[in-house]
Amino acid sequence: MPRDDIGAEGMDRPVPIEPGSNRIWGSDAIAEVLRAMEIPFIALNPGASYRGLHDSLVNRLGNAAPHMLLCLHEEHAVALAHGYYKASGTPIAAALHSNVGLMHGSMAIFNAWCDRVPVLVIGATGPVDAARRRPWIDWIHTAQDQGALIRHFVKWDGQPASVPAAQEALLRASQIMRTAPQGPVYVNLDAAMQEAELPEAPPTPAVSRYAPPPPAAPNAELLAEAAAMLSGAKRPVILIGRVGRSTESWAERVALAERLNAGVATDLKTGAVFPTEHPLHIGAPGTFPSGPVLDALREADVVLSLDWVDLGGTLRAAGAESVRVIRVSPDQRIHNGWSFDHQGLPPSDLYFDNEPDPVVQALLAALPAGNAAPAKPQAAPEPTTVEPSEPGAPMTIPDLSAALRGAVGERPVTLIRLPLGWDGALWPFREPMDYLGQDGGGGIGSGPGMAVGAALALRGSGRLPVAILGDGDCMMGLSGLWTAAHYRVPLLVIVSNNRSFFNDEVHQERVARERGRPVENKWVGQAIRDPDPDFATLARGLGLMGIGPVESRDALDAALAEAIAHVEAGGTALVDARVAPGYAPAMTRALTRGSD
Template sequence: MERDIAVKSADDQMKWGSDVAAELLRRLGIEYVCINPGSSFRGLHDSMVNYLGNEEPSLILSLHEESVVAIAHGYAKVAGKPMGVILHSNVGLMLGMMSIFNAWCDRVPMLILGATGAVDTAVRRNWIDWLHTSRDQGALIRNFVKWDEQPTSPTATVDAMLRAYMHACTAPCGPSYVALDRRLQEDALSKPIEIPDISLFAPPHPPKPATEVVERAATLLAQAQRPVILIGRASHAPAAWHARVALAEMLGARVITDLRFGASFPTTHPLHGAPPDLFLTPRNRRILADADAVLSLGWDDLADVMRQAFTDSGRRATVIHASVDYQVHNGWSGDHQRLAAIDVRIACEADVLLEPLLHALSKHDMPPKPATTDRTASAPQPGPIVAGRKPTLLDIGQALLAARADRKLCLARVPLNWPAGAYPFEDPMDYLGYDGGGGVGSGPGMTIGSALALKGSGRIPVGLMGDGEFIGGATALWTAAHYRIPVLIVVANNRSYYTDEVQQEAVAVARGRPPENKWIGQRIDEPAINIAGLASDLGFATEPVVRDSGDIQTALERGLDEVEKGGCYLIEIEIEPSDGSSLDWLNHH
């Protein structure tokens, strides 16, 4: 990343309240802090630029608070550690709230600093200080952050930020929030502030499961004839990836993965079920319904998945579930999902279980597993793309597979209804997953944040998204262009929020009303938005809209070439409006 170079200041002493916060960011190892500027944190802004010299960490400017947080979210999904965020008073916090909720639901670490107009009414400057001051500002987001605080002194700021970082990075991870009063930032220090050894406040090591619980799980799995492994939220670390493969092979277990959580198991492996989706597909439902033992590794909506598979059969499998997610369930939102019936609960992160479980299983004699009629790998068998017609998402997937050749790509985002069978996942960094909260507009920011973390890794970040998703966060592209963050954005444009057209069609049909009206309040047309033109104005290289399926691969190859050279590139592909979305799709999901 090309950071903005600050004029060196002769004043490198910690003299102001905001200098303390800036110094802590540096000592905590925060590499970048993303902001949209505001007067409530002008003191901290000055400390970042003139006290720290805009180095370690560097400021990153984004044009909207929703993207500010989304960029930090995407960064954390790749880096596995927090990026800093600063939000301007109550108004900036409210603008960033949806993205904070995404980070909470996706369990990614994030350190958010806020600010408020002076709490002391006697020193508020004018009407804007009053508007930008809220009582208990953290209450706006308290239900979906790990921890929040509003310190009232520089010494308390040290404690607040150390605690915020520790909570954010302790599994289940999530965002933490510290609000700094304007006067606290701008007042001179009355005495030297001692910052303790940061290593003494490091997040705790993840707890390991009790030996007797692991032994019980191993016995049940070893005795099972038809075990199934559900892999949900999982580490991108290569060692964990290989351990999951080893576990499935040792058990002869079928594996079901989920498009929400990123690549967690090779989709070309013979033990992998149907290509991953956002919902349990009919084929995976059959695989799960046949199981006599189920190992859930961080699966998010375990109860609903089991209900789908076993409702009609009148039976249930033995269920083993490894997760610490329950520790942050608070009932405010439904991110805790339905309460699952579990035979063996293992209170540890899913990947922490792998090594001791493999060791325990190695001491068991595995009975032979019965043959199955549904044991083919889900590797794609793409045929030639038919030219001369409007593209589909399947065409995009097949063309991307062909265009990548020997390149290493990282899909930072894919559209709803993505045909995962057209593009295999063979490495934990092949795909990063969704945004957690299921809103609209996080795609560009999260893609650019992941691209920032991937820079120099040898992987090319690719964000595939629909037009509605792109338009909601398009201004994030300027950040990538300004800081020279190489990234490829591909927009599948059907000029509609078409998934919601399908929903409206379903309601109309159920009520005996005309489904032809489904488009009203959904179509993004008349005028059509010039997506490529918008991207160009924000600093991206683009090309004419791709309207023929036969032209997709060549366009993707051009885009990948440009990103390999360090460029920012966008390709707009006009797809069949109803591609991947129909009442049949809705009924299956």
């Protein structure tokens, strides 16, 4: 059982500073700005380059508002901040030590960039003034242009040279990261500037005067054209991608689909955005568009895309590039020439450079009410009923899903992450917080850190936080779970353990078939066996409850019941569920397309 119920904010309380000390340091003024910005947490792996700021967070602010969250790797720190935002809509900070910490954290920054998630990344460098550097270590931890390491996948970066400039840089970074399309930012603090003594405390800026702009209203003429096009459509389809997660915006999307009698497609990259059991929902959500979605696009006369990820690629896959398209997305504002995360250039007949939620609201107001026919059921799947595997047969991901659904009963659950082999028909999404989506950049190892951040944000919500992670993803980021154990974060992690980097087995099978070579060799260099990693033992070594390996449905039922009780008591638990390799059919078709 958990050791106590202190909670994250009650952990790591520092000894109070002696009264009467009026000395002020550069990092004190920077820490005060972070507090004024209402940053609740700062996830970090410690380093000497920001030892001044670290001291200020502890001894000036008392390790509160923001509260430090110690992570065992810089990548986990950024991933934690990423997951926290996905569950809460509130950005937090991550601190990375020098150039080496920034290189460690760069994969997680790229994930946040591709996922359009704001993370305030605070970095530091050894003294920019070479005369003030310590021998050796300060030299190798100082870079001429540290932000260049990540400049292609952050919205903005700065290296302020004074305390007032650092205050302004933090305000600018916050404003930019929270303006759509959102994304990570980087502020690099000179170690010497942090540690300089100030004659007096500079005033803390009025943070409210540096807020991001509100979402822009759509153009009235464009809105009228879109309303007319949608009103006249016989077979409209709505593709819902990166949209707001509030219950109000959820309800407005449902109302719009019903008003238009439009088929709705969602996917597993962006989380729960529409009820998957609704009669207008098409097929099951997947990482790639399913056959029913592609069929609906081929038959559509108008497509309304609400910041759908890879609209161009989806239309091409369906052979529907000639369909009339209303595109709603502000995403091109941050496209650059380094990364192709912007995907293919989609055609559009009407293009709103807006966030989707204001456009949905405006369309509801502009469209005639009450003239839609009753909703026609699309190819929406019934929640899959899974019969237990035959005795002695390997468990499958559907077995895992069925066991989890039985174990949670009527509890509200947030699925923080799902493995690539997941079939979207296995679990219905009925509310915005039922599922949080993927990591954006496909950076393996992000799952544990993001799970911890999301679970931290979900405390007190009444929802059971569950992350179902692939074994490769979990192994790469496993030490990220120590942070959950240390800060008493309730979280259930289930390892969907097929003992392979199975995604690459699928690719190797495709190549072997194309070249007429033995597909039986696809496992070589992919299998995570002999020895099998013991996730339960590793989890216990990090302070979690570890259960497994679990290899049968009966054992999984018992393991999940024990783990859920532990999580509901405030603990962190990991269950190692051994499953047979395999993907949902749509995923397999997408990965092997062109291999016949």
